[in-house]
Amino acid sequence: MIEVDNLKKSFSGVEVLKGITTCFDKGKTNLIIGQSGSGKTVFMKCLLGLITPNEGTICYNGKVYSELSPAEQRDLRQEMGMVFQGSALFDSMTVAQNVMFPLDMFTKQSQSEMMDRVDFVLERVNLIDAHNKYPAEISGGMQKRVAIARAIVMNPKYLFCDEPNSGLDPKTAILIDNLIQEITREYDITTVINTHDMNSVMEIGEKIVFLKDGYKAWEGTNKDIFKTDNEAVTNFVYSSELFKKVRQMYLEERN
Incomplete structure (x- = not known):
């Protein structure tokens, strides 16, 4: 599990992360979503230890990263696996x-x-x-x-994926999503995925953190996202006609 408390980060006086508090569960696929400029990349780099936040704490299975010695931080980073956007x-x-x-x-x-x-x-x-x-x-x-x-x-105990479906056709993207979810459950890893792919959100979003302008604007599951009244979330997720129809069908079934 990764626990984040009141995380803030600024660059040249501009606040990019504005007090994010959340947790990412072990054995689940945890997704970070949001528009470009919402703070997703900076947030993930903080989780990876590549950027030091100005305020707040990140706790990995009970260990506060900022309180670890350099050697302990290095050991922790070796427990992290990373899938880069372009495979690298x-x-x-x-x-x-x-x-x-x-x-x-x-x-x-x-x-x-x-x-x-x-x-x-x-x-x-x-x-x-x-x-x-x-x-x-x-x-x-x-x-x-x-x-x-x-x-x-x-x-690794922690798996981070940055836009793992970038550049893939829809069928292959689904295969990659399913593979990541299978591995997460099989090895009981804490997996965090930075994505803009709404198919991934609907397919494997066991925990979703939605960022807007550096704030955590919403969090929930892929089931919760169908019934939320949060306008920022609905405007982002249902910007396409397809997902509007899917949500409408879901709401009609519930009624």
């Missing part, structure tokens, strides 16, 4: 080498031990025959799965 794979490395990279950097495992772990996570993301391929030789969806395999190869 090394073009000059094979799929297996990309996935092995964190193990090679941060552990003292033998080559055979690392390879066993790489085999395991690649099989888990359904890429058993891609070991020797390079990123340019596989599809965008496969690249995302490699990125997920690399993110979980160190068996």
